[in-house]
Amino acid sequence: MANHQSAKKRIRQIEKRRLHNRYFAKTARNAVKALRSASEKEAAQELLPKVTAMLDKLSKKNIIHKNKAANLKSKLTKHVNAL
Template sequence: MANHKSAAKQARRNEARRLRNRWWRSRLRSALKTYRAAVDAGEKEKAGSLLAPTLGLVDKTAKAGVIHDNTAARTKSRLQAAYNKLG
């Protein structure tokens, strides 16, 4: 329990940020899981239709500060490479 008003406010803000970050991370993980399932199954059409929205979600998650910019870049590179490997 916070001893000062400012500490109580900071605790509330931290909780709100935690929930928001969890929501972003959950959306991202779900999208990545769906995309990777399509790639693993060799479904080029489905993977192609999922690629752009997934890459956009990675960017938005990084912009929200949930993941680091370099992590986003690395993830996007790996997603694109997996799609290109489908042939």
């Protein structure tokens, strides 16, 4: 257990940040699922820039790895173009 005030504060900060990161990562996963399940090309083309921007922001803040964001963007773009 933490003995110092700074260690206790760090535990509180880490928990708060973990919940924040989980929320945004889950939101991004839901957006990717929605884009993958889109069957109409127009709807998917509208959604693609929003999802791409979301992935870029998450990778910039190190919530997801930059290569994972790049791979997801590439696969989603291929999917939309194939519709």
